Amino acid sequence: MKGVLLVNLGSPDSPTAKDVKPYLDEFLMDERVIDAPKWLRNILVRGIILQTRPKKSAKAYAKIWWDEGSPLIILSERFTEKLKKHTKMPVALGMRYGSMSIKGALKELEDQGVDDVLLVPLYPHYAMSSYETVVVKTLEDQQKHFPKMKVTTMPAFYKHPDYIKALSESIKDGLQDFEYDHILFSYHGIPERHIRKSDPTRFHCKMDDTCCKINSVAHNTCYRHQVYDTTELVKAYLGLPDEQVSSSFQSRLAGDPWLKPYTDYEFERLAKEGVKRLAVITPAFVSDCLETLEEIAMEGKEEFEEAGGEHYKHIPCLNDNDAWVSVMAKWVNNWEHTGKLDVVPVD
Numbered sequence: 047m048k049g050v051l052l053v054n055l056g057s058p059d060s061p062t063a064k065d066v067k068p069y070l071d072e073f074l075m076d077e078r079v080i081d082a083p084k085w086l087r088n089i090l091v092r093g094i095i096l097q098t099r100p101k102k103s104a105k106a107y108a109k110i111w112w113d114e115g116s117p118l119i120i121l122s123e124r125f126t127e128k129l130k131k132h133t134k135m136p137v138a139l140g141m142r143y144g145s146m147s148i149k150g151a152l153k154e155l156e157d158q159g160v161d162d163v164l165l166v167p168l169y170p171h172y173a174m175s176s177y178e179t180v181v182v183k184t185l186e187d188q189q190k191h192f193p194k195m196k197v198t199t200m201p202a203f204y205k206h207p208d209y210i211k212a213l214s215e216s217i218k219d220g221l222q223d224f225e226y227d228h229i230l231f232s233y234h235g236i237p238e239r240h241i242r243k244s245d246p247t248r249f250h251c252k253m254d255d256t257c258c259k260i261n262s263v264a265h266n267t268c269y270r271h272q273v274y275d276t277t278e279l280v281k282a283y284l285g286l287p288d289e290q291v292s293s294s295f296q297s298r299l300a301g302d303p304w305l306k307p308y309t310d311y312e313f314e315r316l317a318k319e320g321v322k323r324l325a326v327i328t329p330a331f332v333s334d335c336l337e338t339l340e341e342i343a344m345e346g347k348e349e350f351e352e353a354g355g356e357h358y359k360h361i362p363c364l365n366d367n368d369a370w371v372s373v374m375a376k377w378v379n380n381w382e383h384t385g386k387l388d389v390v391p392v393d
């Protein structure tokens with residue numbers, strides 16, 4: 047029997063340093079997130095980052111935590127429950143890190159008689175630290191614990207017309223009561239090195255727009271290329287003028303160069319250039335989470351206003367938006383009936 051496995055990133059069990067520490071340990075010790083050799087990762091993560099970060103992160107989590115729990119978990123669960131109503135297949139939700147494991151979700155599917163699984167990483171774009179690590183971990187767990195199961199993976203859907211339409215319409219709704227001078231598309235950042243590592247040709251990605259205009263297989267795994275595609279397609283769908291839209295990258299850690307421009311610098315630049323009314327959207331995330339609710343909706347607002355901006359609005363992620371649930375239902379039901387995944391045309 048066929049079934050669907052949705053996987054998102056995960057959250058700590060509570061917004062306390064005690065629970066944030068093991069969660070961050072699992073997250074940052076992932077070789078696809080901090081891609082240093084294991085001995086160096088140990089020093090960087092356990093010897094340096096985890097000495098101070100859990101306390102700081104717990105404070106940030108406490109600012110956005112809901113009575114029911116982590117927003118990312120609750121919103122992913124709401125999406126899952128709605129999707130279940132649109133498909134006859136069993137649907138389970140797992141998280142890459144934390145206690146809602148992928149293995150547990152696979153077991154839930156197995157208990158319902160599922161032996162043919164459609165894995166849906168809940169990320170629109172391919173990055174080794176998000177999409178790829180979900181696929182690798184799911185296949186590892188499947189081979190180790192459910193060897194008779196078959197797993198098929200949904201490709202990154204960053205430019206699928208159905209996704210672009212749902213995202214654009216949700217942005218339009220979010221902007222109904224907000225007159226903006228500028229819309230900033232703020233994507234989660236990654237180290238530039240990850241882009242080079244994910245380039246199968248080794249030479250294509252130049253970290254600028256010149257490479258993106260030349261068709262290449264590299265784009266199938268290029269996070270930078272894919273996020274700029276999302277921005278351009280939403281811009282075209284909504285008929286937004288070039289000069290009122292830009293993209294940037296948030297949430298970097300200290301050390302390596304990460305994808306630029308950096309979101310916090312953009313808040314300052316835009317305000318200094320006279321933007322008074324700024325709308326920010328965060329399409330690297332399908333569910334609101336720490337990075338959108340704290341870093342963008344709270345910290346970003348302060349940074350923009352301190353630099354001279356006057357009105358600021360964070361547009362929510364797709365979360366359990368009905369049109370988005372219908373799109374996912376269309377894709378998974380199409381796979382159930384035809385075995386095909388008409389998701390993203392590759393370059």
Ligand SMILES: C=CC1=C(C)c2cc3[nH]c(cc4nc(cc5[nH]c(cc1n2)c(C)c5CCC(=O)O)C(CCC(=O)O)=C4C)c(C)c3C=C
Pocket residue numbers: 055056057058070079080099103116118169173175176234235236237269297299330331334335336337
């Ligand atoms: C090397 C560090 C990190 C990389 C690379 C990275 C990529 C990446 N992350 C997401 C999505 C999310 N990240 C979230 C939180 C978060 N991310 C990092 C580090 C890297 N992420 C850290 C240390 C944290 C924890 C919080 C903190 O201490 O600041 C979240 C939020 C989780 C939640 O519970 O709400 C999401 C979602 C993507 C999509 C991505 C690559 C494209």
Ligand SMILES: [Fe+2]
Pocket residue numbers: 234297
């Ligand atoms: Fe992250």
Ligand SMILES: [Fe+2]
Pocket residue numbers: 250251252253254255256257258259268271
């Ligand atoms: Fe490119």
